[in-house]
Amino acid sequence: MQRNPQVAITLGDPSGVGPEVIVKALATLPVEERRDFVVVGSRAALKRANAITGAGLAFGAAEEGDPALIRVDEVPIDGDLPAIGTVSAVSGDASVRYITRAVERAMTGRADVIVTAPINKEAMNRAGHHFDGHTGLLAHLTGSKSSFMLLASERLNTLHVSTHVSLRTAIDRATVERVLATIEAGQRHFLRLGQTPRIAVAGINPHCGENGLFGDEDERFLAPAVALARARGIDVVGPIPADTVYARAYGGAFDLVIAQYHDQGHIPIKLVAFETAVNVSLGLPIDRVSVDHGTAFDIAGTGRANHVNTLSAIAYARRMARAPRGAA
Structure with a gap:
């Protein structure tokens, strides 16, 4: 029987809507499928989003075997949990460390594909991470000379x-x-x-x-x-x-x-295809799919962020993970 792909989801900027759309998306999945996912980021930020959205999830360690618990690869935030809806160096640094950890998982075979929640370029740069966004950062972390951005929809x-x-x-x-x-x-x-x-x-x-x-x-x-x-x-x-x-x-x-x-x-x-298109990185030694929207600081913390795009990213990521990289 074919093994289900292991998906690592990065939390994105903890001050944005990333944590909220992640918990809302995971809450819609059947319980038996949740063991295929590990969220890379701050458990505190996830718990805050869980309370805001009423997603009703419970969280465990990355090695947790109970499918009723969402597995979390904990990457603590340096200091207090940053305020929602604000641009900060703390959040920018945290979002880069989440991505770095997820890339490590993918490069060492502990994840088949990465799904990334939105980050804020200004926050990244305030923290001293001078990249144009996910694309440049991922190329740097994987040692790739170049990468390409695909926007995919039906x-x-x-x-x-x-x-x-x-x-x-x-x-x-x-x-x-x-x-x-x-x-x-x-x-x-x-x-x-x-x-x-x-x-x-x-x-x-x-x-x-x-x-x-x-x-x-x-x-x-x-x-x-x-x-x-x-x-x-x-x-x-x-x-x-x-x-x-x-x-x-x-x-x-x-x-x-x-x-x-x-x-x-x-x-x-x-x-x-504003709600359903996803961002796919090509030319990397790992597979990565992202939502095609930003951190939406203006609605972060309200629980109103739409998680449809996150579900689209997850579906496309699983499709890629099931296709051997050497198939072309």
């Missing part, structure tokens, strides 16, 4: 050439080598999940530059990358103007769109 998937950089820097990063590497990363991921993808590359300029009238980056960098990928047997077309490619993909013409920068990929996904 009808639209987009993989980014660049993410948390300025638009000017994003244009500079859209090289033949980087675009080709992004296409290949998407191809490997979909093959691993049992699907040969139809990939479209979104143009970087309006109308893909209109034959040089609005820029020549599409002709100089994107088109050659597509040609190289096609020569390697990948079903990819483009560049296609970004103002039409997402509608075509949503309508079923493509399985994956290669976005050239953060907002080009995030806006369409959040328009059509």
Whole structure:
């Protein structure tokens, strides 16, 4: 009988909605499935969220065998539990230590996949952890030279050439080598999940530059990358103007769109799948899936945070964990 994948869930910023959506999501799972999860973080923050939401959970140690208890890999907060809804260095440092512990579990085979709750970049940087977010931090912790952000939903998937950089820097990063590497990363991921993808590359300029009238980056960098990928047997077309490619993909013409920068990929996904789309890191030696929302300090502590996206992340993580990494 196939073993259930072991999922490590990081608590996220303890001042945000992460603890609340985690306890609400776990409370919906059958009791017999809860042994497949371990929450990495502060038990005190979890208990506070449990009281706020009325989730009715009980917590045990990471090695706990009782499925009625949520297993917790305790990473204590340095000092008092920080206030809800505030940006603080204490919370920023704690969130980084949670991720670090979860990566250690994954790298040593004690977790098959990581699911991450939202963190706050300002809080991280206040604590001296100068990363662009989860993507850069995970690449650093795993020794990866590069990683890629996939936003995945039922009808639209987009993989980014660049993410948390300025638009000017994003244009500079859209090289033949980087675009080709992004296409290949998407191809490997979909093959691993049992699907040969139809990939479209979104143009970087309006109308893909209109034959040089609005820029020549599409002709100089994107088109050659597509040609190289096609020569390697990948079903990819483009560049296609970004103002039409997402509608075509949503309508079923493509399985994956290669976005050239953060907002080009995030806006369409959040328009059509705001509650269900998940963030997947590709190119790492471990599997990681995240919710696609932030810490929501404005509603943290109210118990109103929606946990649907957390359940989507858990479902996608389990799907990845059941697919061998060498399947592609």
